[in-house]
Structure formats: structure tokens, C-alpha cells
Amino acid sequence: xxxxxxxxxxxxxxxxxxxxxxxxxxxxxxxxxxxxxxxxxxxxxxxxxxxxxxxxxxxxxxxxxxxxxxxxxxxxxxxxxxxxxxxxxxxxxxxxxxxxxxxxxxxxxxxxxxxxxxxxxxxxxxxxxxxxxxxxxxxxxxxxxxxxxxxxxxxxxxxxxxxxxxxxxxxxxxxxxxxxxxxxxxxxxxxxxxxxxxxxxxxxxxxxx
Ligand SMILES: Nc1ncnc2c1ncn2[C@@H]1O[C@H](COP(=O)(O)OP(=O)(O)OP(=O)(O)O)[C@@H](O)[C@H]1O
Ligand SMILES: [Mg+2]
Numbered sequence: 126x127x128x129x130x131x132x133x134x135x136x137x138x139x140x141x142x143x144x145x146x147x148x149x150x151x152x153x154x155x156x157x158x159x160x161x162x163x164x165x166x167x168x169x170x171x172x173x174x175x176x177x178x179x180x181x182x183x184x185x186x187x188x189x190x191x192x193x194x195x196x197x198x199x200x201x202x203x204x205x206x207x208x209x210x211x212x213x214x215x216x217x218x219x220x221x222x223x224x225x226x227x228x229x230x231x232x233x234x235x236x237x238x239x240x241x242x243x244x245x246x247x248x249x250x251x252x253x254x255x256x257x258x259x260x261x262x263x264x265x266x267x268x269x270x271x272x273x274x275x276x277x278x279x280x281x282x283x284x285x286x287x288x289x290x291x292x293x294x295x296x297x298x299x300x301x302x303x304x305x306x307x308x309x310x311x312x313x314x315x316x317x318x319x320x321x322x323x324x325x326x327x328x329x330x331x332x333x334x
Pocket of ligand 1: 137138139140141142143144145146272273312313314315316317319
């Protein structure tokens with residue numbers, strides 16, 4: 126494992142508050158004097174942003190779960206090598222808005238692709254450098270979807286509620302499978318309370334930055 130820098134990922138269903146929390150965490154970290162990098166998935170690089178446009182394009186209703194595995198992993202591999210790895214090497218706190226666990230929850234638990242296959246493809250994409258800690262912002266999927274302005278739901282958001290329920294169950298199963306790395310946070314709490322619970326776990330890790 127990379128001994129410098131700290132890698133934190135925020136995960137959870139659409140509308141759970143991941144982007145909101147990344148902003149609040151980045152504010153806290155910058156105020157604390159920590160060099161901080163925010164990124165989001167899929168995307169975070171010019172190439173990855175183009176892959177994101179394909180992944181979320183509602184025209185591609187025919188996209189198979191296996192195709193999704195490779196496209197997400199391709200964008201992730203590019204992000205890792207081009208952005209995340211160099212920042213960690215320089216001792217940054219890197220905050221990822223979605224990471225490897227989204228692939229496991231959406232493509233394996235939601236899309237029924239073999240768990241071990243999705244895990245191995247993605248471990249290769251991130252050179253086996255798992256996050257130091259991952260937070261799953263948990264809430265009923267309909268609540269998350271209703272929080273969004275949702276004028277134009279993307280291809281993933283348009284999937285049926287049963288799919289989103291499987292994804293939520295998948296995230297919770299991941300937390301049971303990797304209890305040391307993953308903390309589940311009740312995302313229905315007020316934003317400030319969610320942020321405070323995350324910060325309590327992140328702060329002690331920042332000694333490495
Ligand atoms: N704890 C909270 N309580 C109530 N509303 C919240 C909370 N956190 C975020 N929101 C609101 O919910 C909406 C969605 O939040 P946000 O965009 O951060 O979610 P997200 O998880 O990043 O969604 P997506 O997966 O679509 O990117 C925003 O309008 C935000 O202000
Ligand atoms: Mg977001």
C-alpha cells in the first residue's frame with residue numbers, strides 16, 4: 126500500500142449526498158491546512174469524462190452490465206494513474222465521489238455480474254490501492270431519487286426502483302464484507318451531522334498527509 130497521502134471514497138445511491146459531503150469535507154480539510162484533491166467518477170479526466178458521457182447517455186438502453194464493468198473500469202484506470210496516484214505520492218488527501226464500490230454495488234449486486242470478476246477487474250484498474258476509508262451514505266433509494274431536481278434522469282437513474290433497491294442492498298453487503306474499510310452513515314440525517322460523523326473518522330487518518 127502507498128504509504129503517503131490518504132484516499133477516501135464516498136459511496137451510496139443517487140442523491141444520497143455524496144457531492145455535498147465531498148464539498149463539506151474538502152472545506153474542513155483545506156481549513157485544516159491539508160492539501161486536498163476532489164474528484165468524481167465516472168470521469169475526473171478528459172478521457173474519463175468522455176466515457177462518462179457514454180455511460181450516462183439514455184440512448185444506450187442496450188448497454189449490458191458487462192460493458193458497463195469495462196467502461197467504468199477504463200475510466201477508473203485512467204483517473205487512478207493520471208490523477209489519484211500522483212496526488213497520493215505527493216501526500217494529498219484525495220476525496221473520491223464514487224470509486225470501486227460503486228462498480229461492485231451497481232454491476233455485481235445490481236447487474237448480476239460475478240462479484241469476483243468485477244472486483245478483480247477493478248483492483249487491476251486501481252493497482253490494488255484500495256481507499257484508506259470508504260463511507261457509504263445510506264438511504265432508501267426513492268428518497269435519494271426524490272431529492273434530485275431530476276428534470277433529465279440519466280441512463281442509470283432511469284432504471285427501475287427494484288434495481289436501485291438491489292444496489293442499496295449491495296452497498297450494505299459490501300460494508301459487512303469489508304467492515305474495517307467501510308463505514309455506513311445514515312444519509313437521512315442533516316448534512317452537518319453526516320459531515321461531522323465522517324470527519325471524526327477521517328481526521329485521525331490525516332497524520333499521513
Ligand atoms: N443530509 C441531507 N439532507 C437533506 N438533503 C440533502 C442532504 N445531503 C444532500 N442533500 C440534498 O440532496 C440533493 C442531492 O445531494 P447530492 O447531489 O450531494 O447527492 P449525490 O449523492 O452526490 O447524488 P448523485 O449520486 O446524483 O451525484 C441536493 O439537493 C442536496 O442539497
Ligand atoms: Mg453527486
